[in-house]
Amino acid sequence: MKRISLTQYLVEQQREHGRIPAQLRLLIEVVARACKRIAIAVNKGALGDVLGSAHSENVQGEIQKKLDVISNEVLIEANEWGGHLAAMASEEMDSIHVVPNRYPQGEYLLLFDPLDGSSNIDVNVSIGTIFSVLRKISHTPGVSEDDFLQPGKQQAAAGYCVYGPQTTLVLTLGNGVALFTLDRETGSWLLTQTDVQVPQDTKEFAINMSNMRHWDSPVRQYIDECLAGRDGPRGKDFNMRWVASMVADVHRILTRGGVFLYPWDQREPDKPGKLRLMYEANPMAFIVEQAGGAATNGRERILDIVPSKLHERVSVLLGSRNEVERVTAYHAAAAAEAGATEGRA
Numbered sequence: 001m002k003r004i005s006l007t008q009y010l011v012e013q014q015r016e017h018g019r020i021p022a023q024l025r026l027l028i029e030v031v032a033r034a035c036k037r038i039a040i041a042v043n044k045g046a047l048g049d050v051l052g053s054a055h056s057e058n059v060q061g062e063i064q065k066k067l068d069v070i071s072n073e074v075l076i077e078a079n080e081w082g083g084h085l086a087a088m089a090s091e092e093m094d095s096i097h098v099v100p101n102r103y104p105q106g107e108y109l110l111l112f113d114p115l116d117g118s119s120n121i122d123v124n125v126s127i128g129t130i131f132s133v134l135r136k137i138s139h140t141p142g143v144s145e146d147d148f149l150q151p152g153k154q155q156a157a158a159g160y161c162v163y164g165p166q167t168t169l170v171l172t173l174g175n176g177v178a179l180f181t182l183d184r185e186t187g188s189w190l191l192t193q194t195d196v197q198v199p200q201d202t203k204e205f206a207i208n209m210s211n212m213r214h215w216d217s218p219v220r221q222y223i224d225e226c227l228a229g230r231d232g233p234r235g236k237d238f239n240m241r242w243v244a245s246m247v248a249d250v251h252r253i254l255t256r257g258g259v260f261l262y263p264w265d266q267r268e269p270d271k272p273g274k275l276r277l278m279y280e281a282n283p284m285a286f287i288v289e290q291a292g293g294a295a296t297n298g299r300e301r302i303l304d305i306v307p308s309k310l311h312e313r314v315s316v317l318l319g320s321r322n323e324v325e326r327v328t329a330y331h332a333a334a335a336a337e338a339g340a341t342e343g344r345a
């Protein structure tokens with residue numbers, strides 16, 4: 001069977017649906033090429049001196065791994081000269097990276113988590129790269145952090161790459177989700193699935209159970225009911241998976257359904273969550289919604305959140321629509337109850 005390449009897919013999307021301006025097409029191709037380079041570095045492992053710590057700290061206060069730093073550099077270097085970008089922002093950089101003056105400035109903004117699942121690098125478990133694309137809306141010269149502070153529903157594209165048993169690229173341009181697999185012999189990304197759909201129902205959840213004692217009551221109620229299985233209120237047994245690489249957990253959900261939760265918890269009550277809105281939650285929410293699933297922070301749709309800062313964090317519940325709606329409803333009920341109690345006091 002003849003499979004089409006990412007390039008052909010993008011050209012056909014542009015020709016048939018007129019949905020991809022030339023700059024966006026170039027951007028996707030360049031990011032896919034950068035992911036290929038990261039995949040090569042990941043595969044080399046100990047032979048490439050890419051394992052272990054970089055002995056530096058990022059803006060989130062996390063110790064960077066060598067591959068966090070390498071992947072960030074690969075993405076920046078690949079993207080700064082093509083004329084398709086105005087600026088980039090990354091989980092691994094304190095502030096935005098504006099395209100240097102020596103290159104033409106494009107109309108897009110690229111945001112990325114260069115290496116997702118850092119704790120899995122050295123143990124040879126699936127990791128990935130997540131990216132999000134926004135348009136620079138203001139026509140004023142120059143770029144500032146404010147240009148990035150757009151709600152996720154304004155993303156022009158989003159995707160992620162999984163460096164696992166297979167190297168796969170998942171992409172949305174806002175008209176469904178397509179999946180590409182890297183053919184290592186030819187070096188091409190080949191289209192292996194279109195119109196990816198997340199099943200509406202599931203019997204599988206993904207959450208880091210070690211944080212259970214810190215959860216809020218709606219999350220606790222939801223998981224308790226899942227754990228009660230066939231004899232509980234859900235009337236069915238649930239299975240649990242937690243890879244600790246969001247890309248791998250989301251990819252499983254896209255493939256066979258499931259619900260992913262990284263909720264706010266009491267460990268750091270002042271932070272809305274652990275995951276980053278702009279580099280992780282928004283692109284994944286866009287992809288999951290485009291595949292028929294749902295994504296909320298427990299109170300509102302993730303894609304509606306207007307960010308107030310670049311490195312904003314957020315609570316994340318995403319995946320099979322009926323489960324996300326259920327756990328979101330538990331949050332609404334708890335908020336209404338708290339409101340009523342306050343009113344009575």
Ligand code: AHG
Binds near residue numbers: 091117118247
């Ligand atoms: P990153 O490696 O980019 O910092 O992201 C790790 C994230 C996410 O991929 C995963 O779902 C979560 O952190 C795992 O967190 P725990 O180790 O707390 O389970």
Ligand code: MN
Binds near residue numbers: 113116117246280
């Ligand atoms: Mn991450």
Ligand code: MN
Binds near residue numbers: 116
């Ligand atoms: Mn990361």
